[in-house]
Amino acid sequence: MAEVGPECIGIPILSGCDEEIVKAVISGEIPSYALEKQLGNSRRAASIRREALQRTTGRNLEGLPIDNFDYDSILGRCCELPVGYVQLPVGVAGPILLDGLEYYVPMATTEGCLVASTNRGCKAITESGGAISTVLRDGMTRAPVVRFETAARAAQLKFFLEEPANLESIALIFNRSSRYARLQGIKCGLAGRYLYMRFVCSTGDAMGMNMVSKGVQNVLDFLQDDFLDMEVISISGNYCTDKKPAAVNWIEGRGKSVVCEATIKGEIVKKVLKTDVASLVELNVVKNLVGSAVAGTMGGFNAHASNIVTAVFIATGQDPAQNVESSHCITMMEAVSCGQDLHVSVTMPCIEVGTVGGGTHLAAQAACLDLLGVKGASVESPGANASRLATIVAGAVLAGELSLMSALASGQLVMSHMKYNRSTKGIIAKD
Amino acid sequence: MAEVGPECIGIPILSGCDEEIVKAVISGEIPSYALEKQLGNSRRAASIRREALQRTTGRNLEGLPIDNFDYDSILGRCCELPVGYVQLPVGVAGPILLDGLEYYVPMATTEGCLVASTNRGCKAITESGGAISTVLRDGMTRAPVVRFETAARAAQLKFFLEEPANLESIALIFNRSSRYARLQGIKCGLAGRYLYMRFVCSTGDAMGMNMVSKGVQNVLDFLQDDFLDMEVISISGNYCTDKKPAAVNWIEGRGKSVVCEATIKGEIVKKVLKTDVASLVELNVVKNLVGSAVAGTMGGFNAHASNIVTAVFIATGQDPAQNVESSHCITMMEAVSCGQDLHVSVTMPCIEVGTVGGGTHLAAQAACLDLLGVKGASVESPGANASRLATIVAGAVLAGELSLMSALASGQLVMSHMKYNRSTKGIIAKD
C-alpha cells in the first residue's frame, strides 16, 4: 500500500549494530515500517522491531516464536510489521472418501474436540461408501459503485450492461487483467442514482479478489469514455459482498457454490455416530431449520460449518476473514431406504478458496495443500485445484455436521436416561 | 469427547520403536487417535502420526513444522490428531491510544496491507487524541431447545421463566456451574410446541461458551423436576446463535457489545489518511449504509471489520470461527466542528472474547495477550481483561475502517484525476 515506506526510497541500507537501530526505532528516528527496506534483511528487521516493541511496552514477547520462519516469504505480500508468528496446531481428520478419492484433511484449530469430531464424521462417511460433491457454480465478485446525476441515467448504464453485445466488449477489457480472469456477468443493484455493479468472473486457481478488482478497474476506465457523467465513488460498494453476511451472496453465490452429500447406513449411524436416523432427522429440523429460522439467520441453517471452514482455511493458507460467508450452509438430513439410512447434505453457496495467492505459498500452508493434492495452480486444468479444495471443504463440513449433530442427538438420550449419573463430556455442543 | 480414546483406558504404555509403531498405525492395529495415551508422549505421538500419514498418502509434510511446539499444551484441550503446526506471521499495528492507554495490537494474518493499513488508522486516531470505547453490555449465551406436547404447555414454561422469583431460583442453580457464571436472563423464542431458551450470563474473563453450557445443563435438570413433560431435544437449538449470522445476535448482542469512537482532526485526515472529511462521510453512506442495504446484509454495515477481528482473534488465541458474528459492525462517519473534523465510530454488538480458555494459554498467543496487558484472568476485577480485549478489538476495527475507507475514497480521486497515469496500488480494496 501507498503508505508503506515511500519515504524510504533511495535511502541507503542502514549500517550500525542492532542496538543502535533498536534505539533509533524507539526514538522514532527510523520508522518501524521502514526496517525491512533499510536493513535489506527481513529476519533482522523483525527482530529489531520486536526488541524495540518490548522495550517500548515493557512487555516480554519470549513466548512468541520468531525463529524458523522465512520472513522474505511474507514481505510485501502477506504481513507488514512482523515481530514473530503464532503457531496453530494442525490436526488431521480422515480419511474421508470423497468423489472416489481419500483425503486426510488438515485442520488448524485450538478448539478442543473439533478435529476428533470431524474425524468421526469422516469415518461414518467413508464406511458408508463416501460422499459426492457437485460444484454448482464458480465465480468471484467485486462490485464498484458509481453515481450519476439522476437515477434515470444510472438505469441507462444498467440497461447498457445488460445488452449481450456490450457485455462481450466489456469482457474483452475485463479479461486483460489476468490470463485466468473470465468475466461471466454483471449483476446490477440500484439505489436512486447510485449503481452497484457486481462483476462475476472465474479466476483459475486463485481465490481471485485482486484479479477481479483489476478487471473492474479496467472496465471502469473503459466505461468512463462512453459515460462521461459517471462518477466512480468506490471500487467496492459492499454489493460484492466481501466478509459480511449478505443476501446477495446467499442468493447469488460467491466463489464456489458446492453441494456435498452422502448416504449414511443405519448401522453406521448407530455404531460410529452412537445415535439413530430418526433422531438426527428430527434434530436437523428442530435445530438447523426451525431454530435458525426463529433466530433470524441469513444462510446459517447448519450446526457449526464455520468451525470446519475456519480450521481448513487456516491450515491451507486461505483468508479466514472470509469464513463469514464461506461458512453459509444449509444442512439437510432425511431418512431414506424406508427410514433405515440417512441422506445428509450440505449446500454451501460461497466457498472462497484458492490454491495460489494469499497465504498458500507459505511453507506450512503449502504442505497442507500438498497433503490434499491441490498445491499451486493446476497445469492441465486451470481452476481444478481450487475447485477441488472447495469440495474438500464441503466434505469436511459434511463430516463435521454429522458428528456434532450426532453428539447433540445422543446427548439428549443421555439426559433423559441417565439423569442421576450423567457426565457432560461429549454432550457439550461445539457450535 | 466420548469418541476420543475410551477404548484405550487401561492399555499399557506401548513399547517398541517408532518404526514399529508407525507400521502398526498404518495397518490400523493402533488407532491414530490413541497414540498420545498409549505412548505417554505427545510430541512423539505427533511425530509418529505424521510419519504414518506421509507414508499412507505418499505426500511430504516437510514444510509443515513440528518442532518447537509444546504438544502437551494442546492435549485434550485444543487439538486432536496433531501432526505439526502452521505459522501465521504476527504484525503489530500501533500504538493506538484507546481510553487513555497506548496499545500495540498484534495481528496474525497473511493478507497483504492489512497490518500496514490498520497501523495507519491507529496513527490517525492517536494523533487526533485517541479513541474512547464503551462496553454496552456483556453476556455469553446458549439456547437449548425443548419440546412439549402442546404449544400452550411450552408457553407455560416461558411464563414460568419470566417470573422474577423463578428466575432467581434458576440463577442459583445456573451459577453453580462456575464461580464466574452469573445468569442475567433468559430470552425465549417459540415455534409451535418448541421452546428455545436463550440463557445470557456473564462469564468472567472466559469467552464462556462451556461455562454457559454447563449452567444450562444444570438448569435443564432442575426444570425437569417441575416440568416432567418437557423433552430436551438439544442443548443447543441454534437460537444461541453461535457462528452463524443471526438477527438474534444483532438485536440482542452476544459476548461483549462495544462502541468505539474517535474524532479525527481534519488536518490528520488529509495528512495521514490522504483524503478529506466530506469524501469519507459520503463514502460511508454510499458503501457501508446504502451498499450494504442493497446487498441485504445482516449486521454488515462496515468496510472490513472481519479482517481485523480475525487477525486479532488468531493472534490472541480466540476462536476465529466466531468472527461470523464477532465482526458484526455498523460504521458511522460524520462531519463535526462545522464540517472540519470527522467523528467516526464502530458499534459491534457481538465481540466474543476471553483471556482464559481456548487457545489463550498457548505460548505465542499468551505472549500476544501479555503484550496488550490482558493475559489471563484479572485478579482484582474478574472479567476486566476480557472486556478490555473486546475494546481493543473494537479500537483496531475503528482504525481499520478509517484506513480502508480512506484508501477507497482517495482511490476515487486518483481515478478521476489521473486517468492516464494511474497506479492501482493502494486503491485495491481489501474488503
Added chain:
Amino acid sequence: MAEVGPECIGIPILSGCDEEIVKAVISGEIPSYALEKQLGNSRRAASIRREALQRTTGRNLEGLPIDNFDYDSILGRCCELPVGYVQLPVGVAGPILLDGLEYYVPMATTEGCLVASTNRGCKAITESGGAISTVLRDGMTRAPVVRFETAARAAQLKFFLEEPANLESIALIFNRSSRYARLQGIKCGLAGRYLYMRFVCSTGDAMGMNMVSKGVQNVLDFLQDDFLDMEVISISGNYCTDKKPAAVNWIEGRGKSVVCEATIKGEIVKKVLKTDVASLVELNVVKNLVGSAVAGTMGGFNAHASNIVTAVFIATGQDPAQNVESSHCITMMEAVSCGQDLHVSVTMPCIEVGTVGGGTHLAAQAACLDLLGVKGASVESPGANASRLATIVAGAVLAGELSLMSALASGQLVMSHMKYNRSTKGIIAKD
C-alpha cells in the same frame, strides 16, 4: 395534520350552489382540502370534490360509489379528500372452534378461493376438536432516535434507562398519555452516538400507535431536563419497526405475539383436506422451512399467512399496511399419535390489532367486529377484545395454512397420477 386546512380557520361557511363551488375548486380559488370545513357538510364536500375531479381529468367516476356512506365518520380521523369509496366483498369462513368458542370469520378480499379455502381449514380444525391459542406477549412499540455529542454519552442514557428505578419514573410520565397505556420496558439500540429507544407498552383495546407516540413524546420532554445535550432527531427512528420487515420485530415481537395450534385427526386430513399426514409434514419442511430458508426470508416461514391477515384486517377495520409484519409467521406441522394425526401450529409474533381506533368505528367494519364478539373496548377487562381479535387472526391463519398446504400436497399427487387428464383447478397455489 398541520398542513390540512389551518388557512381556513375563521372562514365563513360557503354559500353558493354546487356548480359555483365546483368551478371555484377547479380554478383553485377554493382549495379542495378546505371543502369540508367551508361547506360544513362532508357528504356535499365529497360530491363537489368528485365533480371537480371528473371535470379536471375528463374521467368518469360513475363506477365509484359515493352514496350510502357516512362521511362524517371519516372526517379528521380516517381519510382526507374523499370522493367516494371502494367496496370489498366480505366472505365468511367458519365456524372455527377456537379456545372453546365458535367464530365466523369475516374476510374482505378479491382473491378467488381464499375464503373457500380458509373455510375448509376451519372445518378441518373444528371437526378435530378445535384450536387453542396462547398470547405470548402484548406490547405496541415506538422508537424515537436521539443524538449526543459522543457515543459514550449516548450510552449513558442507555444505562440510565436500564436502571429499574429510572424506568419506574419514566413509566409514570409515559402512562399519562392514556389511561390504558402501561409502559413495559425500553429496548435500546445504538449506532455510534445515535440512540434508538424502543418503548414497549400495553395499550388496552387500541392497536396503540398513537397512544405510544404520545407517551414517547412525554418521556422525551422529561428526559430533556436531565439530558440537556440530547438532541431529538425524530419521534420515529425506524427501530419501532412499523410496516417494514425487521429483525427487531421478529425477535422481540410487536403488538400481540400469538401461537395457535390444533391436532387434526388423520381421517379428517383425508376426508376434508384430501391429503395425508405424511405429505403435509414433508411439504411443510420442504416449502415453509427449507424453501423459505433458501429464499432468505425474515419471518416468512409459512405458505400464505399474509392473505388471511390482510383479509381479516380489512374486514375488521385494522390497518392493512401493517400486515407486512403482522403476517410474520412460522408454520409447523408434525405427525403425532404414532404418525396418525397432524399437529399443526402457527407462531405469529407481531399481530397488530385493536378494536377501537383506526377504521374500527366505521359501520361495516364495526359490524364485522361485532360478528366476532369483539366490538369496541372491553369494559370488564380492558384489552381483552383486542387480544381475542389477535387470536382469531391466528386461528384463521392456521385454517388458511392447513388448507393451502393440503391443496399443494394433493396437487402433487394429481400431477403424478393424472398426467394426461388434469385440471389445474384447485392446485394453483394461492400464495
Added chain:
Amino acid sequence: MAEVGPECIGIPILSGCDEEIVKAVISGEIPSYALEKQLGNSRRAASIRREALQRTTGRNLEGLPIDNFDYDSILGRCCELPVGYVQLPVGVAGPILLDGLEYYVPMATTEGCLVASTNRGCKAITESGGAISTVLRDGMTRAPVVRFETAARAAQLKFFLEEPANLESIALIFNRSSRYARLQGIKCGLAGRYLYMRFVCSTGDAMGMNMVSKGVQNVLDFLQDDFLDMEVISISGNYCTDKKPAAVNWIEGRGKSVVCEATIKGEIVKKVLKTDVASLVELNVVKNLVGSAVAGTMGGFNAHASNIVTAVFIATGQDPAQNVESSHCITMMEAVSCGQDLHVSVTMPCIEVGTVGGGTHLAAQAACLDLLGVKGASVESPGANASRLATIVAGAVLAGELSLMSALASGQLVMSHMKYNRSTKGIIAKD
C-alpha cells in the same frame, strides 16, 4: 377450488321462500357455499347466507352493507361465501406530475392524515417540476420445488436449465399458458437434493401469478419426460417468494422494479414541506438507513412506503396481501445544487400490479384505474398499463416519503424550540 360445491352439480335450482332456505342452511341441510349455484341468484344467496349467519350467531350485521353491489362480479373469481361488503373511503392525492403527466392518485384507507400527507408530497413534487420514473425490470415469478434421489442429480437439472438452447425449448412450452406470458429465465436455488426453480416471465397487463403458475405446470410436465426421476413436491416452494419478506425478491426483484426520483427546490422544501434540505438529508440517513440497519430490516429502508402502496393497491383492485414485498423500498435523499435543493428517490424492486384480473374489474376499483388512465389491458402496447400503474405507485410513495419525513424533521424543530407550548398534532409519525 375443488371444495366449492362439486356436490351440487346437477341439483335443480332450489324452490322455496327465503325463510325456508335460511332454515335449511342453519340446519345444515343446504351447505352455505352451495347457495349461489342452487339459487342461481348471487345477490339472494348472499342475503340468505347473511340471515342464516345472523341467526346462528345472534349477531346483527345491519352495519355491513349488502345492497348496491354486483355479486355476480365476484362469483367464482373474487370472494366466496359473501354476506356483504366493507366500504373503504377513497381520498385523492394530487395532482402529481410524473413523467410529464398529471395524475390524481386514489387511495383507499382509514388511516388519518395519510391522503393529506401524500397530497402535500405531490404538491412539492409537482411545483418542483415533477418526478421521473424508470422501470428497471419487469417479471412475475413462481418457483416450484422438485426432488431427486441425489443432489448431484438435482444439479443436473439445474445445469440443463442453464443451457440457452434448453431454455429456449422450455420457453416455447411455458409461453403456451397465455398469449402474454413470455418466459425470461429460470433461477435455481438448491438445498441438497431439492431444486427450487424460480421462473420469471413478463405477463402483459396482468399481475400474472396465475399465468405463471400455469406456465410452470406446463414446463413441469414437459421436464418430467426427460427427468423421469424428478418428483414434483409442490408447484410453489416459497422461493417465488409471494407475500413473505425474502432476500430473493429484494435482490432479484418481483413484478415491476421501479425507481422514481425528483429534485425538490429548496424554497419548496421550506414553503410546502416546512423544513429544510439539510434536515431531510440528515433524517434520511439516521432513520431510513441507520435506524433500519439497526432494526435489521430486509428491504425496509424507508419511512412508510407500505402505507401508500396498500392504499393505492386497495383503491385499484390489486392484492393488498402482496404489499409485504411490493412495499420494499430504499429512500434516498441528497442535497444537490450546492446544498440548495433536494434530490429524493425511491427504489422499489417488487411492485406487483396488474390492470386486468384480481379485483380490477369491480366497478369501484375499475373507476379508480380509469381515473389514472390505466384501466384494463393496453391494446396498443400490452403491459403498458400495468407498468404505468407501477410507476404511479412509486410516484405516490415518493410523495408520501417526502411528506412524512418532512413532518418528522420539522417536528424535531418544534420539540426543540417550543418546549412549553407544543402541540403534538402533525408530528406524530404515521409510520
